Ligand code: B12
């Protein structure tokens with residue numbers, strides 16, 4: 001056991017601010033990056049604890065916790081949006097005790113190293129993945145032989161060889177601050193009942209969308225890497241025993257990119273008698289090309305897909321966003337999901353650079369036709385490390401003046417030349433269901449309700465607490481973007 005006391009800091013307060021625990025995805029989900037580093041450091045004998053800024057009341061509270069934890073090392077994770085809270089945290093840490101070693105890692109460090117080097121009060125910047133490198137750095141610090149240079153390059157680990165994510169790092173900490181859900185993470189749609197959790201089966205994505213790439217390739221490499229099916233099943237079995245989860249979600253950028261992996265996963269999932277529903281990310285082109293895979297996923301428990309429909313205009317979708325899908329595929333994918341009863345969470349963007357109002361209207365019309373279960377609109381945001389970020393900078397199109405605004409929130413102007421009053425109207429209009437769609441939805445719900453209730457009666461499964469549609473009542477739906 002090491003004597004080094006390590007505190008990890010989750011800085012995600014740029015969006016919902018302090019005191020935001022339990023408020024949906026942004027403030028009710030763990031950081032797999034930190035939880036994975038915690039597991040790796042604990043496996044090497046380090047004592048690791050967490051300060052999650054989302055659970056605190058403000059910076060004075062952070063100071064109090066620092067005094068309580070009295071760390072030797074503070075490690076912080078940083079997306080671009082986290083830059084300001086990370087800067088402030090490091091400043092406070094050094095004010096409290098200049099001898100504490102501060103280490104910052106995470107997407108922004110790898111994607112924008114030059115920018116990260118400007119952060120004061122940081123002793124080490126660790127780029128890339130760090131399950132191997134972080135514990136080694138801690139060992140070096142403990143030995144008094146820490147590297148003389150500030151930047152340390154992380155070594156990519158074998159994903160089957162690293163310890164499973166340390167979820168209790170977050171849950172135990174949250175419990176001290178009034179997290180009272182019987183769920184390791186906050187559920188967000190009624191289709192995924194608590195106890196709910198998130199899991200990651202791999203890293204990276206093979207596609208090349210201009211609003212997302214190449215940033216992630218810098219972190220994880222151009223090819224995605226996946227854990228073996230057995231490794232994921234083993235973790236799920238442990239999670240079932242420990243948390244009795246009733247549903248979960250894959251965080252992978254695009255789980256369905258590897259059809260063979262998914263088919264094997266569904267086979268093993270059923271074989272191991274899992275029946276918990278799950279959601280994952282997919283793409284319209286994949287759903288259209290691999291309907292057989294969709295069927296296998298449904299048999300295993302697929303509840304819904306997050307689909308990046310992005311735009312209803314062919315020029316914007318293919319040329320500007322470089323999504324690699326067509327508008328026609330968007331419609332076909334939605335039709336397949338509807339036909340098979342797969343819930344659709346629709347991601348799409350408004351206010352994309354060079355997008356005209358008529359092109360925005362194509363997206364509004366697309367949403368009416370798709371009629372998703374959940375709408376997730378974003379105002380296009382140029383994220384550092386992406387080709388569209390470079391385009392926006394080159395053409396002086398960015399209206400972003402603070403790191404806090406590197407969020408896809410559909411409330412704030414991001415791009416010069418876009419009419420945000422119109423976009424706000426378009427955002428609302430895109431989510432207004434047509435009367436015909438509302439009737440169709442109602443009919444579909446009734447059909448499901450009767451089939452399910454009949455089936456349950458036949459099997460003798462009906463419980464007094466169940467609604468006629470089989471959904472548990474009283475399930476919180478925080479953070480849901482559903483209409
Ligand atoms: C799951 C996820 C989410 C979840 C959960 C986020 C969370 N709490 O971690 C949700 C949905 C909430 C989310 C929200 C957002 N996300 Co997000 N998200 C992801 C996703 C898909 C997986 C993250 C993950 O767990 N990866 C696996 C872990 C193991 O990797 P990792 O976190 O990078 O950690 C490794 C290294 O970076 C490093 N490391 C990380 N931290 C530290 C700390 C130290 C001390 C050290 C030494 C090393 C180190 O070591 C880790 C282990 O190897 C990634 C894409 C991806 N594949 O990574 C995007 C991604 C991280 N998200 C992104 C964005 C933009 C956002 C949002 C801003 C989007 C929005 N809504 O506007 C918000 C911001 C939320 C906030 N902070 O307020 C971008 C970040 C780009 C950037 N330039 O920063 C990514 C890369 C997606 C993309 N390609 O655009 N996100």
Ligand code: SF4
Pocket residue numbers: 205206207208209212213253254283308
């Ligand atoms: S937007 Fe999705 S599919 Fe496209 S590159 Fe990013 S993660 Fe991959």
